[in-house]
Amino acid sequence: MPSSVIDRQNAEFWNELCGTAAARALGITELSPENLRRFDEWYMTYYPYLEKYFRPAEIQGKRVLEIGLGYGTLGQVLALRGCRYHGLDIAANPVAMMRYRLSLLGLEGGPRVHVGSALDIPYKASTFDCVYSIGCLHHTGDLGRGISEVHRVLVKGGKAIVMLYNRHSFRHMIFLPALHLRNLLLGRYKSQDGDTGFAKWVRAWYDKNQKGEAAPHTDYVSRAQARELFRGYTRVRIESQNFNDVVYKGKVLVPREPLLNNLGRVMGADLYITATK
Numbered sequence: 001m002p003s004s005v006i007d008r009q010n011a012e013f014w015n016e017l018c019g020t021a022a023a024r025a026l027g028i029t030e031l032s033p034e035n036l037r038r039f040d041e042w043y044m045t046y047y048p049y050l051e052k053y054f055r056p057a058e059i060q061g062k063r064v065l066e067i068g069l070g071y072g073t074l075g076q077v078l079a080l081r082g083c084r085y086h087g088l089d090i091a092a093n094p095v096a097m098m099r100y101r102l103s104l105l106g107l108e109g110g111p112r113v114h115v116g117s118a119l120d121i122p123y124k125a126s127t128f129d130c131v132y133s134i135g136c137l138h139h140t141g142d143l144g145r146g147i148s149e150v151h152r153v154l155v156k157g158g159k160a161i162v163m164l165y166n167r168h169s170f171r172h173m174i175f176l177p178a179l180h181l182r183n184l185l186l187g188r189y190k191s192q193d194g195d196t197g198f199a200k201w202v203r204a205w206y207d208k209n210q211k212g213e214a215a216p217h218t219d220y221v222s223r224a225q226a227r228e229l230f231r232g233y234t235r236v237r238i239e240s241q242n243f244n245d246v247v248y249k250g251k252v253l254v255p256r257e258p259l260l261n262n263l264g265r266v267m268g269a270d271l272y273i274t275a276t277k
């Protein structure tokens with residue numbers, strides 16, 4: 001599918017802020033400062049390893065672009081850590097959320113948060129010291145182009161911090177195929193939309209909206225593919241992070257926290273790529 005079509009589909013799909021299901025589970029119905037604080041606290045506790053990629057010393061005083069804003073937690077972390085923050089998202093609502101957050105914090109920078117595509121970043125070459133893109137580029141339909149756009153807008157020596165879904169995760173390689181097979185064999189297949197196509201079912205398992213619809217496009221990459229995609233950068237570090245609770249019949253058998261530092265580091269759901277131009 002042409003990337004312009006995927007851009008249009010993404011602009012519509014992601015207008016429902018990603019994180020909406022979690023916010024509802026927290027009982028959040030309105031976007032008061034207190035509710036945003038509660039959401040952010042949940043988010044940063046649920047993904048404890050994120051702190052490592054957002055160290056104040058690496059952010060302060062830098063020109064930073066964030067691509068893919070979602071509920072705005074990470075954008076707020078960046079803005080509060082003293083960088084010159086810029087935000088970009090294909091959908092209008094994440095942009096509105098980020099501007100709202102900046103205004104609540106009394107920070108300037110709203111006009112530096114824009115609607116636009118990662119595939120055609122609306123900045124000149126060599127504009128940023130850091131580009132953050134967590135969980136976004138794999139939705140664009142053209143990872144190679146997104147990653148070379150990030151490279152283009154970075155200064156020499158600048159850093160990209162990118163999270164992409166791990167093709168060789170426990171979730172992707174073992175858990176979801178086993179669950180799918182079990183559902184098929186037992187004849188009690190249940191997908192969000194009654195479609196038993198595995199790829200679409202997996203896509204919805206990763207990212208779905210409140211209607212149960214899957215994100216328009218998702219890529220999953222191995223470490224080797226990530227290395228190849230980032231070949232234009234001088235230094236590349238790839239780390240596996242994130243793991244799910246082990247659940248049986250709706251009960252949590254093993255909570256995810258103790259798994260984050262072992263299984264999560266080997267077959268985690270996400271790859272964090274830190275690449276220097």
Ligand SMILES: C[S@@+](CC[C@H](N)C(=O)[O-])C[C@H]1O[C@@H](n2cnc3c(N)ncnc32)[C@H](O)[C@@H]1O
Nearest residue numbers: 014018068069070089090091117118134135136
């Ligand atoms: C899964 S959310 C991640 C949000 C946030 N970074 C986080 O980790 O919570 C993906 C975000 O990427 C945005 N996005 C998808 N395709 C995009 C594109 N081509 N250009 C810019 N943003 C895009 C979506 O609108 C959405 O806000």
